[in-house]
Amino acid sequence: LPIKTVATKPFNDQRPGTSGLRKKTRVFQQPHYLANFVQSIFSSLEGFAGKALVVGGDGRFFNREAIQLILKMAAANGFGEIIVGRSGILSTPAASAVIRHDKAFGGIVLSASHNPGGPDADFGIKYNISNGGPAPEKITEAIFAHSKAIESYKTVEAADIDIDSLGETFIGATKVRIIDPVAIYRDLMASLFDFAAIRALFASGFTMKFDAMSAVTGPYAKAILEGDLGAAPGTVLNGEPLPDFGHHHPDPNLVHCKHLYDLAMSDASPDICAASDGDGDRNLVIGRGQFVTPSDSLAIIAANAHLAPGYKSGIAGVARSMPTSAAADRVAHKLHVGMYETPTGWKFFGNLLDAGKVTICGEESAGAGSNHVREKDGLWAILMWLNVLAARKQSVKEIVRAHWAEYGRNYYSRHDYEEVATEGANALVAALRAKLPTLAGQQFGALTVESADDFAYLDPIDGSMSRQQGVRILFAGGSRIVYRLSGTGTSGATLRVYIERYEPDAARHDLETQAALADLIALAEQLADISKHTGRDKPSVIT
Ligand code: VG1
Numbered sequence: 112l113p114i115k116t117v118a119t120k121p122f123n124d125q126r127p128g129t130s131g132l133r134k135k136t137r138v139f140q141q142p143h144y145l146a147n148f149v150q151s152i153f154s155s156l157e158g159f160a161g162k163a164l165v166v167g168g169d170g171r172f173f174n175r176e177a178i179q180l181i182l183k184m185a186a187a188n189g190f191g192e193i194i195v196g197r198s199g200i201l202s203t204p205a206a207s208a209v210i211r212h213d214k215a216f217g218g219i220v221l222s223a224s225h226n227p228g229g230p231d232a233d234f235g236i237k238y239n240i241s242n243g244g245p246a247p248e249k250i251t252e253a254i255f256a257h258s259k260a261i262e263s264y265k266t267v268e269a270a271d272i273d274i275d276s277l278g279e280t281f282i283g284a285t286k287v288r289i290i291d292p293v294a295i296y297r298d299l300m301a302s303l304f305d306f307a308a309i310r311a312l313f314a315s316g317f318t319m320k321f322d323a324m325s326a327v328t329g330p331y332a333k334a335i336l337e338g339d340l341g342a343a344p345g346t347v348l349n350g351e352p353l354p355d356f357g358h359h360h361p362d363p364n365l366v367h368c369k370h371l372y373d374l375a376m377s378d379a380s381p382d383i384c385a386a387s388d389g390d391g392d393r394n395l396v397i398g399r400g401q402f403v404t405p406s407d408s409l410a411i412i413a414a415n416a417h418l419a420p421g422y423k424s425g426i427a428g429v430a431r432s433m434p435t436s437a438a439a440d441r442v443a444h445k446l447h448v449g450m451y452e453t454p455t456g457w458k459f460f461g462n463l464l465d466a467g468k469v470t471i472c473g474e475e476s477a478g479a480g481s482n483h484v485r486e487k488d489g490l491w492a493i494l495m496w497l498n499v500l501a502a503r504k505q506s507v508k509e510i511v512r513a514h515w516a517e518y519g520r521n522y523y524s525r526h527d528y529e530e531v532a533t534e535g536a537n538a539l540v541a542a543l544r545a546k547l548p549t550l551a552g553q554q555f556g557a558l559t560v561e562s563a564d565d566f567a568y569l570d571p572i573d574g575s576m577s578r579q580q581g582v583r584i585l586f587a588g589g590s591r592i593v594y595r596l597s598g599t600g601t602s603g604a605t606l607r608v609y610i611e612r613y614e615p616d617a618a619r620h621d622l623e624t625q626a627a628l629a630d631l632i633a634l635a636e637q638l639a640d641i642s643k644h645t646g647r648d649k650p651s652v653i654t
Pocket residue numbers: 129130223224225388392393432455456457474475476478596597598599600607
């Protein structure tokens with residue numbers, strides 16, 4: 112097949128954020144926009160001739176068109192094989208698993224994750240390297256640099272490939288293999304968890320609701336939960352991936368999954384309610400009468416992972432993103448294993464996992480995962496919970512309570528101010544940064560500032576430095592306020608304020624979270640003049 116070189120001009124807004132390039136779908140639909148970015152990916156890589164590329168997405172609107180374009184461009188650029196999830200479906204953790212399983216050179220994941228999908232909503236694209244994880248900053252910056260100078264891209268003139276039937280075809284000399292999106296991932300889960308024990312748990316009458324939010328996890332959850340593990344039919348809600356996620360916002364938080372929360376707090380609650388996001392890498396876990404904050408979930412998973420066969424010899428260490436609560440630190444300390452604090456975004460865990468420094472990683476944004484792939488993994492976290500419940504024969508509530516009693520409780524909340532004006536958000540951060548040197552030692556009511564800085568991370572494996580990863584104000588006794596701007600939004604800016612207080616006293620583990628954090632919440636406003644800079648008197652989402 113003759114290779115066609117198409118002349119193009121740069122777009123100047125193709126810098127990948129926390130997790131790839133995310134924009135309004137219509138931005139991606141502009142002529143050459145997606146092609147420019149895909150060529151910038153390929154042009155930033157070396158040594159892939161004849162090797163395999165994995166391609167898949169969360170099934171959102173424009174997924175199929177994007178895949179056809181990528182297939183032709185990957186063939187024109189010289190990949191030997193392209194491995195595609197049937198109908199273009201691969202959850203983000205499944206894509207990571209396939210890259211590793213098939214020893215691919217890398218992969219392209221099409222998703223805007225927990226952002227809504229559709230012609231008027233969001234789309235995204237991300238490159239993952241051969242370890243299965245998101246490309247590190249060195250590569251994403253090279254992609255961005257290339258995108259600003261691009262003059263042409265390579266493609267081939269070919270008919271669209273049938274991506275709905277399993278099997279192999281060719282584009283010129285490049286093999287295209289359409290695979291079952293679930294099989295490799297399902298086998299991996301079966302190798303890590305005690306499926307027999309979880310099956311017995313369900314057989315004993317244990318009940319569950321899992322909301323796939325009309326996003327990518329439906330087929331995975333049906334096959335594993337209702338198929339392999341024998342959960343009752345109907346356990347999986349909204350199990351068909353839809354291009355617009357059924358008009359819902361596929362973010363498994365307490366706002367968009369309020370129905371699950373209400374169910375879990377009602378008399379009709381199943382033993383566990385769970386959900387995942389658009390691309391399947393986030394998780395929500397709510398036991399009967401007990402919401403589990405993601406930060407607590409990470410700590411509890413780290414403390415109990417040895418109960419799952421895949422982790423029975425113990426964990427090497429734990430890593431968490433800086434804004435994530437310090438609950439996991441206490442577990443790592445007790446287990447005498449390493450604890451790492453990284454910037455926000457899964458790409459920062461890759462080196463630590465590859466080097467064997469850590470086994471379990473997590474973020475406060477409903478992300479947990481392990482060394483089994485190089486992405487956070489929603490169903491993995493939920494299966495880990497099921498395995499722990501089966502092994503301990505206790506409820507979610509009992510396990511959470513016992514954990515707090517043993518380690519103390521980290522009251523934790525994140526306040527998001529979504530889609531505020533970019534200038535105001537930038538001014539807020541600039542003013543905070545200017546204030547940093549004066550804060551240490553200052554007293555605000557009962558709170559004394561111990562230190563204040565703009566978080567910088569020196570990767571202990573490759574020595575790379577990432578600066579300005581969030582302003583943090585640390586108080587005596589372990590309380591914290593952290594401010595950072597989101598790197599995944601597609602319009603305006605989103606300010607995230609993370610608030611944490613440590614409470615060792617078990618007699619004080621029953622407070623309502625916002626009340627327990629009230630003095631810090633007020634101080635967060637006072638220190639950053641949030642309402643002045645954003646024009647908002649309250650957050651749009653509290654998690
Ligand atoms: C958010 C979360 C971050 C997560 C990222 C990608 O980033 O805070 O913890 O890794 O989303 O998750 P930001 O920059 O908006 O705060 V996903 O499920 O969108 O791939």
